[in-house]
Amino acid sequence: MEQTLDNIVKKNLKPEDLKQFNRIHYGREDHCELKLKESTIKKCHEANIEVAGYYFTANREQIRDPRYVKVGVIQHSIVQPTDKPLSEQRAAILKKITNVIDIAAAEGVQILCLQEMWYMPFFLCTREKDKWAEFAESATEGPVFNFLSPIAKKYQMVLISSILENDNGTWWNTAVVINENGQYMGKHRKNHIPSVGSFSETSYYAPGNLGHTVFNTKYAKIAINICYGRHQALNWLMFGLNGAEIVFNPAATISEFGESFWGIEARCAAVANSYFTCSINRVGTEVFPVIKDGRKEFITRSYYGSSYITAPNGHRTPSLSRVRDGLIISVLDLNLCRQMKDQWGFNMTSRLDMYAEKLSQKKET
Numbered sequence: 001m002e003q004t005l006d007n008i009v010k011k012n013l014k015p016e017d018l019k020q021f022n023r024i025h026y027g028r029e030d031h032c033e034l035k036l037k038e039s040t041i042k043k044c045h046e047a048n049i050e051v052a053g054y055y056f057t058a059n060r061e062q063i064r065d066p067r068y069v070k071v072g073v074i075q076h077s078i079v080q081p082t083d084k085p086l087s088e089q090r091a092a093i094l095k096k097i098t099n100v101i102d103i104a105a106a107e108g109v110q111i112l113c114l115q116e117m118w119y120m121p122f123f124l125c126t127r128e129k130d131k132w133a134e135f136a137e138s139a140t141e142g143p144v145f146n147f148l149s150p151i152a153k154k155y156q157m158v159l160i161s162s163i164l165e166n167d168n169g170t171w172w173n174t175a176v177v178i179n180e181n182g183q184y185m186g187k188h189r190k191n192h193i194p195s196v197g198s199f200s201e202t203s204y205y206a207p208g209n210l211g212h213t214v215f216n217t218k219y220a221k222i223a224i225n226i227c228y229g230r231h232q233a234l235n236w237l238m239f240g241l242n243g244a245e246i247v248f249n250p251a252a253t254i255s256e257f258g259e260s261f262w263g264i265e266a267r268c269a270a271v272a273n274s275y276f277t278c279s280i281n282r283v284g285t286e287v288f289p290v291i292k293d294g295r296k297e298f299i300t301r302s303y304y305g306s307s308y309i310t311a312p313n314g315h316r317t318p319s320l321s322r323v324r325d326g327l328i329i330s331v332l333d334l335n336l337c338r339q340m341k342d343q344w345g346f347n348m349t350s351r352l353d354m355y356a357e358k359l360s361q362k363k364e365t
């Protein structure tokens with residue numbers, strides 16, 4: 001059994017203690033597991049993909065019907081070594097992901113989010129640009145959009161695809177939303193760009209210029225907070241103010257950068273803003289041969305996966321594996337968003353006026 005925090009706890013606690021742990025830590029005594037099809041389990045086993053299903057309920061209301069939506073998140077490693085031709089690298093990932101999307105579709109997933117820059121190695125640690133430029137593409141007619149669009153249509157699935165966008169020669173870190181008819185619905189550009197340790201993304205693209213768009217899809221009002229933006233409470237807040245019911249956080253992050261707060265930030269955001277959050281991180285080790293001072297060196301980075309989903313009441317799923325490809329399928333009752341607002345009064349008691357006044361006075365130091 002793999003050493004995730006959940007597995008360590010499960011293995012070492014007596015059933016009664018485990019119940020207590022789950023009640024206090026996760027907010028519920030069991031994980032409300034969703035029964036998945038035999039075929040899903042078989043296909044995932046064959047492809048060495050961890051698969052887990054959960055559901056989040058809300059109180060029954062007298063007037064409003066439950067508003068169920070089934071979401072999926074996929075974490076995965078790259079397939080080919082990073083020195084192979086770019087087209088081969090991308091084709092191998094697309095093939096792998098097609099299989100996982102097919103599995104998710106057979107389970108009736110309606111909204112599915114992929115990890116940050118899912119179709120390529122996360123080369124942004126190398127500081128190299130030219131070598132990778134062909135991975136940067138148009139949000140509306142690039143190879144990745146053209147690949148996903150028919151899939152979205154075939155399965156009437158909303159797809160969130162994090163890409164390296166090339167918009168008339170300018171690069172952006174962008175999440176594209178494709179609607180259930182396979183049409184481009186819009187995009188969000190990463191607002192906060194890391195320049196920390198080997199995450200030197202500021203040399204590639206500028207902070208996003210599209211604000212905090214919420215996409216009113218057929219199934220839910222969704223938004224995307226891309227990776228490093230999860231460290232900013234106000235970034236999460238703005239998506240909530242704009243009406244998001246689910247905020248996806250496609251990421252690429254490694255242990256050295258706060259694995260201990262990975263499980264906290266999106267969960268806090270879900271509680272503070274009364275929406276669901278879906279956190280998706282890469283897995284696997286990516287090795288980049290680079291030339292430094294005339295010598296060949298290797299940059300190696302390992303991503304710790306651990307994708308999970310949180311409800312507005314703070315209940316969350318266990319994490320996926322730290323090392324294996326994985327798929328979480330979860331049923332969410334969106335009624336829980338308003339119920340939490342009503343129960344806790346977070347909206348009613350917020351003091352945005354007070355913050356706005358101070359923020360408008362704030363000068364850059």
Ligand SMILES: NC(=O)NCCC(=O)O
Nearest residue numbers: 194199227228252253257
């Ligand atoms: N991809 C990305 O923004 N990574 C930054 C490191 C982190 O926020 O964990």
